[in-house]
Structures are given as C-alpha cells and as structure tokens.
Amino acid sequence: MGDEKQVPQSESTALDRRAFFVKLGLGSLSVAAAGTAVFSYQFLSPNVLFEPSPIINAGKPEGYPLDSVTLDVNSGIYLIHSNEGFFSIGAVCTHLGCLTAWKPELGIIACPCHGSKFRRNGEKIEGPAPRPLPWYRVWLSEEGDLMVDRSTTIRAMQFLRV
Amino acid sequence: MVTSANYFDQLRKSRVWRSIFRSGTGASTLHRSLVIQQDVFLHLFPTKVRSRMLNIGVTWYLGTLTFGAFVILVSTGILLMLYYHPSVPQAYSDTKDLQFVVTSGLFLRNLHRWSAHAMVFLVFAHMFRVFYRGAYRAPREFNWIIGVILLLITLLLSYTGYLLPWDQLAFWAITVGSNIASAVPVVGNRIHFLLLGGNFVNANALLRFYVLHCMILPLAAIFFIAIHFWRIRKDGGLYTHSSQAPPISESSATKEAR
Numbered sequence: 116m117g118d119e120k121q122v123p124q125s126e127s128t129a130l131d132r133r134a135f136f137v138k139l140g141l142g143s144l145s146v147a148a149a150g151t152a153v154f155s156y157q158f159l160s161p162n163v164l165f166e167p168s169p170i171i172n173a174g175k176p177e178g179y180p181l182d183s184v185t186l187d188v189n190s191g192i193y194l195i196h197s198n199e200g201f202f203s204i205g206a207v208c209t210h211l212g213c214l215t216a217w218k219p220e221l222g223i224i225a226c227p228c229h230g231s232k233f234r235r236n237g238e239k240i241e242g243p244a245p246r247p248l249p250w251y252r253v254w255l256s257e258e259g260d261l262m263v264d265r266s267t268t269i270r271a272m273q274f275l276r277v
Numbered sequence: 278m279v280t281s282a283n284y285f286d287q288l289r290k291s292r293v294w295r296s297i298f299r300s301g302t303g304a305s306t307l308h309r310s311l312v313i314q315q316d317v318f319l320h321l322f323p324t325k326v327r328s329r330m331l332n333i334g335v336t337w338y339l340g341t342l343t344f345g346a347f348v349i350l351v352s353t354g355i356l357l358m359l360y361y362h363p364s365v366p367q368a369y370s371d372t373k374d375l376q377f378v379v380t381s382g383l384f385l386r387n388l389h390r391w392s393a394h395a396m397v398f399l400v401f402a403h404m405f406r407v408f409y410r411g412a413y414r415a416p417r418e419f420n421w422i423i424g425v426i427l428l429l430i431t432l433l434l435s436y437t438g439y440l441l442p443w444d445q446l447a448f449w450a451i452t453v454g455s456n457i458a459s460a461v462p463v464v465g466n467r468i469h470f471l472l473l474g475g476n477f478v479n480a481n482a483l484l485r486f487y488v489l490h491c492m493i494l495p496l497a498a499i500f501f502i503a504i505h506f507w508r509i510r511k512d513g514g515l516y517t518h519s520s521q522a523p524p525i526s527e528s529s530a531t532k533e534a535r
Contacts, residue, residue: 159471166475211453228453 200274363487368443
C-alpha cells in the first residue's frame with residue numbers, strides 16, 4: 116500500500132477509480148433528473164382537452180340585421196353585419212382575457228376590467244390592450260349557415276358578402 | 278393535602294410519563310431547558326428567552342399572530358374540504374350549501390375567509406416591522422429570504438383559494454391572473470397552459486388549483502415555517518432595537534478592520 120502511494124501519477128490525465136465512479140454517478144443522476152423533468156412536463160400537459168370546438172355555427176345570415184353587432188357570450192365572438200358584409204371578431208380582450216361588451220350608444224366595444232376600448236372593426240382606440248381584436252375566418256356552410264373558426268385569424272377588413 | 282400541583286408531580290414521576298418525556302422531573306433551570314430542547318416541536322425554539330423580549334413592544338407578536346392565522350386556516354380548511362367537491366357541476370352549489378345548509382358552514386367559511394385576509398395583512402405588517410427595525414440584518418439575512426418565500430406562498434394560497442367558489446368573481450379573477458403569466462417571454466403561453474391544464478379556466482384548472490391550495494402550497498408553507506422558526510434560534514433569538522448594537526457578522530467586521 117505504502118509503495119503504491121509513491122508511484123508518481125500524471126495528475127492531469129489520470130482518472131482514478133473513485134473519481135471515475137463519482138463522475139459516472141453524477142452523470143447518471145443528471146441524466147435521470149433531466150428525464151424526470153421531461154416526463155413531469157409531459158405528464159402535466161394534458162393530451163386530451165374537453166374544451167369546446169373552435170368552429171361555431173352562428174346560424175342563418177338572415178338572423179343578423181344590417182348594421183348589427185351580436186355578441187355570443189359562450190364562444191366569445193362578435194358577429195357583425197356591416198354595409199360591406201359579414202365579419203367576426205374576437206370578444207376576448209387582448210389585454211388579460213376579459214369578455215368585452217358592445218356599447219351601442221357609443222358605437223364602441225369596451226372592456227369592463229381595465230377600460231380598453233375598440234372600434235367595431237376591432238381596431239384599438241385606447242389601451243391597456245396591446246393588440247386589436249382578432250378577425251376570425253367566416254364562411255357559409257353547405258346548409259347556408261354562417262360558420263366562424265376561432266382558431267384561424269385573418270387579416271382585417273375581409274368581409275363575407277352573402 | 279393533595280394539591281393539583283403535587284398531583285401533577287406524581288404524574289410526571291409515573292413510568293408512563295417518563296417513557297414519553299425523557300427530560301426528567303426536576304424543576305431546575307437545566308430541566309426546564311431540557312423540556313424545550315428534547316421536544317421535537319419545541320426544540321425549534323430557543324431554550325431560553327429574555328423576559329423583556331416577550332414585551333409586546335418588541336415584536337408586536339406579528340409573527341406569532343401570522344402563524345395563529347395559518348393554524349386557523351389549516352383547521353377550518355380541512356373541515357371545509359369535507360363538504361366541497363372540486364368539480365365544475367358541484368363546486369358553486371357546494372359553496373352555497375356551506376353558506377346555507379351545512380351546520381356551522383357559514384361560520385367556518387367566514388372564519389377561513391377572514392383569517393386569509395388577516396394572514397396577508399399580518400405577513401405584511403410582520404415584514405414591515407422586521408424591515409423598519411432592521412431585524413433583517415446579519416446574521417438574520419437568510420431568515421429574511423425564507424420570509425420572502427413564505428410571503429409568496431401566502432399570496433399564492435390566496436390566489437388559488439380565490440378560484441374555488443367557482444362564481445363569476447373567481448372565474449374572471451383567475452382568467453385575468455393566469456393571463457398575466459402569459460406575459461412571460463417565450464414560455465409564457467406554456468406556463469399558462471400548464472397552470473390551467475388547458476387553454477381556458479375550466480374543470481382541469483379548478484382541480485389543479487384545488488390540489489395546489491389544499492396540498493402542495495400548505496405543505497410547502499409548513500416546511501418553510503419550520504425552517505423560519507428554527508433559524509430564529511440559530512440566529513441568536515429575537516431581535517430588538519432596544520438591545521445593544523446588532524451583532525456584526527465576522528466577514529463585514531474583518532472587512533472594516535482592513
């Protein structure tokens with residue numbers, strides 16, 4: 116034993132048994148910890164959501180008189196029949212997700228939570244909302260119903276003429 | 278004549294008592310210290326406290342009162358859990374049943390609610406007291422950090438408890454609050470999704486907030502409260518501004534000497 120200690124070792128390259136096993140142990144622990152983190156993240160993200168479909172059947176166009184703004188509280192959209200045609204914009208405020216309301220006497224969309232105001236075409240009048248209200252894709256189904264896809268935003272000012 | 282005092286002495290000398298409490302039967306200072314030191318709960322606290330430290334002016338008992346509010350919240354919360362189902366069809370009506378149908382339900386729910394408000398107030402008052410009296414200074418810096426963690430846990434407990442009545446106030450408060458998490462750069466939307474277990478405040482969000490409120494956050498609070506109390510002893514007991522100048526840590530003392 117005493118003799119072994121006197122054997123000179125090149126300190127930079129030599130990896131003695133203990134250092135090797137310490138590295139191996141710490142290495143496998145880090146791999147296991149990283150794996151656990153990935154599995155935990157995947158476990159916490161639900162794979163199946165029981166949320167309503169993003170596509171909404173808004174009924175017949177005749178149900179929306181000219182120059183009307185209709186709020187669908189359950190799906191959080193406005194369906195608007197303007198002179199240019201039909202369009203749909205999101206009713207959920209782009210600030211912190213409150214449901215906005217159409218104020219017919221003022222002709223604006225207003226958020227009750229923090230006072231954001233929007234024009235009827237979704238344009239922002241004043242904050243704190245950072246973005247205008249999004250325009251959603253609108254089309255007529257084969258049965259002649261107005262359909263809105265909340266998951267597809269389109270450029271503003273694209274109207275559906277019926 | 279058998280007084281209650283020597284009846285208690287007899288009890289303390291009994292074999293059963295001695296098998297439970299190892300600290301002996303004497304009334305000396307040593308034995309009184311051992312009672313504290315050898316108890317799993319009491320050993321978190323100092324064995325000796327100067328009597329003037331117990332004057333109300335020293336601490337205003339704010340930390341103790343905060344802990345008292347926490348104990349009330351845990352005990353009333355456990356009782357409320359017996360009548361509350363964290364599910365979308367039942368949560369709101371269970372809350373109303375607690376108000377109008379369950380015996381003492383109104384009392385317990387109000388006690389839980391008011392204690393929650395009191396605890397937030399007391400935590401802030403406690404921290405102001407510690408801050409303005411300079412009790413956060415060395416060697417107590419780390420206990421201040423633990424205190425900040427406990428403040429965050431208190432606020433998170435308030436926030437998660439807010440959703441559970443499942444009324445309009447709860448729904449919109451959590452909608453707004455969870456959207457604030459979306460403002461985090463890059464991963465904001467992922468945090469929002471994980472917190473709610475979906476894209477909207479829904480059944481998954483209710484269940485997640487329930488588990489956080491009744492299990493994860495209270496356990497975290499108990500864990501950090503234990504460290505917080507133990508650190509008071511380790512850092513040299515309660516701090517009072519009327520005592521001598523605060524002890525200077527060795528590192529800063531040597532720096533000044535140089």
